Amino acid sequence: MYGLTLFLCPLLFFTDLTRNPYYTQITLLNIFICLLAGLKLLEGWREGRWFYDRGAADLPWALWLAVCLLSCAHSYFTHGDFFRPAILSESCRVWLFTVVNCFFVYWLGKTLRLSQKPFSRALWPAILLILWGLLWALYPDLRSQVSNSDPSALAHIFDPYGTCVWLLGVALVYFAAREGSFDALLNVAFAGGAVASAYGILQTFGCEWIWSKMLNPYGARAVSTFGNPNFLSSYLVMLLPFAWIYYVRQTSFARRLYYGLLFLAYCASLLASMTRSSWLGAMVAMGFLLLLREERRLALAAKKAVLFALVPAVLMVFLWPSGDVGSYRPTVLSRVAELSQMKSAVAGLPSTSEQDYSPWHQRVLIWETCINMGLENPLIGKGWGLLELFYPFYQGPMLLEHQAARALRTHANNAHNEIVELFCQTGIIGLGLFIWLMAALFFQFFKSRDGSDASAIAAACAAALAGMLADNLLNVSLHFAVPAYLFWLLAGLLAGICAGAAAREPLEFGSPGLAKVLVSLGLAGLLAVSWIWFCQWQRERLYFAGFKLTHSGDPADAQKYLEDAYSAFGHEVNTNYELASAYLQQGNVDKALWAYGESMKANAGYDEIYFNMAAVLFKKAGRPEKAFDYIVSSIWINPLNVPSFDLMADIARTVGGAYPSRAAQVMIANLPVYYLNQNYLNTLAYFVSMSGDQKQSRVYFSRALALDPLNLMVEANLRRADAALKIAVDPDLDDALAVRAMEGRLTAGDRSDALLLQIQRYCASHPEQDYAAVMLARLLIMRGDKPGAMRIIDGIRAAHPDSPAVKIALAGIDAENGNADAARDRLREVLSYNPADEHAKRLLDMLNAQKP
Secondary structure (H helix, E strand, C coil), X not given: CHHHHHHHXXXXXXXXXXXXXXXXXXXXXXXXXXXXXXXXXXXXXXXXXXXXXXXXXHHHHHHHHHHHXXXXXXXXXXXXXXXXXXXXXXXXXXXXXXXXXXXXXXXXXHHCXXXXXXXXXXXXXXXXXXXXXXXXXXXXXXXXXXXXXCCCHHHHHCCHHHHHHHHHHHHHXXXXXXXXXXXHHHHHHHHHHHHHHHHHHHHHCCCCCCCCCCCCCCCCCCCCCCCCHHHHHHHHHHHHHHHHHHHHCCCCHHHHHHHHHHHHHXXXXXXXXXXXXXXXXXXXXXXXXXXXXXXXXHHHHCHHHHHHHHHHHHHHHHHCCCCCCCCCCCCHHHHHHHHHHHHHHHHCCCCCCCCCCHXXXXXXXXXXXXXXXXXXXXXXXXXXXXXXXXXXXXXHHHHHHCHHHHHHCCCCCCCCCHXXXXXXXXXXXXXXXXXXXXXXXXXXXXXXXXXXXXXXXXXHHHHHHHHHHHHCCXXXXXXXHHHHHHHHHHHHHHHHXXXXXXXXXXXXXXXXXXXXXXXHHHHHHHHHHHHHHHHHHHHHHHHHHHHHHHHCXXXXXXXXXXXXXXXXXXXXXXXXXXXXXXXXXXXXXXXXXXXXHHHHHHCCCCHHHHHHHHHHHHHCCXXXXXXXXXXXXXXXXXXXXXXXXXXXXXXXXXXXXXXXXXXXXXXXXXXHHHCCCHHXXXXXXXXXXXXXXXXXXXXXXXXXXXXXXXXXXXXHHHHHHHHHHCCCXXXXXXXXXXXHHHHHHHHXXXXXXXXXXXXXXXXXXXXXXXXXXXXXHHHHHHCCCHHHHHHHHHHHHHHCCCCHHHHHHHHHHHHHCCCHHHHHHHHHHHHHHCCCCHHHHHHHHHHHHCCC
């Protein structure tokens, strides 16, 4: 069974069965873990007694779990009724992972034993497993064809050729791992890692070994069978130190060649993944090994062998070519060179004058947001497993505060830094206990080293853990099933080896009857967990079938699958959201509202759910007051969604009363994002005037007219505001009329010195008006002074990076230079910010009309 967890689970995936191809891996892995735990219970029952394997990290493990539980309970009882179902759903999901995929695996790892000669195992079973991977080259030609109209599980899973290959693989795993020692299992893991590495490298260079079409969700970054290059790379980081210690301890050329090729294959696949955090992890893992005296001594004693492995590895770093898949094809060196784009903003989000580097600065946004979340309750955090649920509510204000953050907005599942992850959810206490847990393992390792083979295996375990922890300072792989499984298995093994045989203690339960009851309860619990995982897999399969039907225009059939998915396991946000869409497409408003409500009970952190709920309540169900509350929540989570404000405005105008004033308050809070959007300012001014503040309303109308002096509607609104305030002479209106007159002359083709002087004087007296400055730049271009025009545009862009006027001007320059695609992209960006921008729409229509 262990062999299957280390070979079948990392390699098995389906591209058209579940939306996440690796979901079947996760399900099987968790069921296998439960079976292994159940077998341990039955083993003790057969022998008439149970054993408890002590480890140095047992106490911090127990205390950490207790603090995690306390943090969840605190979050549940300190939040209102609305959030409690989602808190329960999300915390249970993560607790299932924590208990089964982490704690159970750690406990099982402590029970593993080494054979007497772990470095002298026969290689042929592992070599056969590696050669087994070649059989998949025939799969694209020999596989049976699955009809898209048949979404049944059997049609997607069962294939005569593929099934035979897998059965052969299972048989080979059995013969390779039947002894059950860790070193036997490790050779199976070596073979699985080699197959995954080779497959990932082939994918990088455009050779799809298994499927009939190229799988490239991450471009030229190797994904292999792991669904994500970051998971593949983390898994290899942990195998790398084991391949090394086996390599340097061989005496025969053939055996050393085998382990050397494994080592190089893992290095190559690590490079192909282009995962820089894992490169850091690999350096930490190997550095940890070489800090140990015994490992340095062995390396120095086998200098030629060391050079045989290290020289090709170093050459690969410098000579690794770019891949052949996707538009993003970096080399290793160019991937490292990209880090220079972080510049001075390493300490935080970039300023308006700095260029963001999204792989880094998006992490900075996540870290700052998560730290703010954790600081709400710094002792025990927001609640274990609740990061994804609450993160969007804390990110929204960050988007208002930091202009650079707006292009980096994300829905974070994890913090991309284990320290921040633990602090955010379990506070200082939980973080401290986890550090104690890890420190206890390493301290026990250094204390128990004796130069034996077992000590060497322990050294590789410790190096693997160090590498994985370093990797997860910028990665999330500790929170995904297959990499986490290997991590905690090695942690348990390290604890067991370092504690020694003396740590194995018999447990007494007082009476055979009590023992029987406890075993029965344990087995029942493990069966329940296995059943939950099967139900989740059923849900995921049915959901994906319904998802495809919904998006292919068949909501009626989609509804059937999605309802079955909900019945299989109803606590999943994507399933419930898609079910709501299917109901809505068929006009079933009440059921759509119910399904959106179920989505929120599963995870209430998605602004799309609130937006759709508000739209349905307002437009379909006739409940505008309730719709208003939902649209405000949507705006809080995602203030960058312009249609949210349009919907809120429609609701406020319809309901009247206090709602225009409430809408105005929301819009004022979001002015940092929309201060350059004349239509937003016009709407805000309207609501402020309805609230009775005519003076402030006039300020917003004036700002809107300055942004777009040609907007006759805004001009009329400003005149009405002047009349209400009894303002006879309005210099803002005079400015708009002056700009309009200059614009008329410029549009008519006037390039005269007189117009140039007039616009220059106006810009000097009105330095804050982008429209006039852009008008001057246009005139300079017409007069042949493009460098002068670009200096003006660059100046505006430095002050207002998001200025729509500048983007429209640049679009015009792009179009004039024959780069119509770039012009269209700029105009679409303007329209995403302000869909009512007439200038952008007119120019985009002209460009689209010119398409061949």
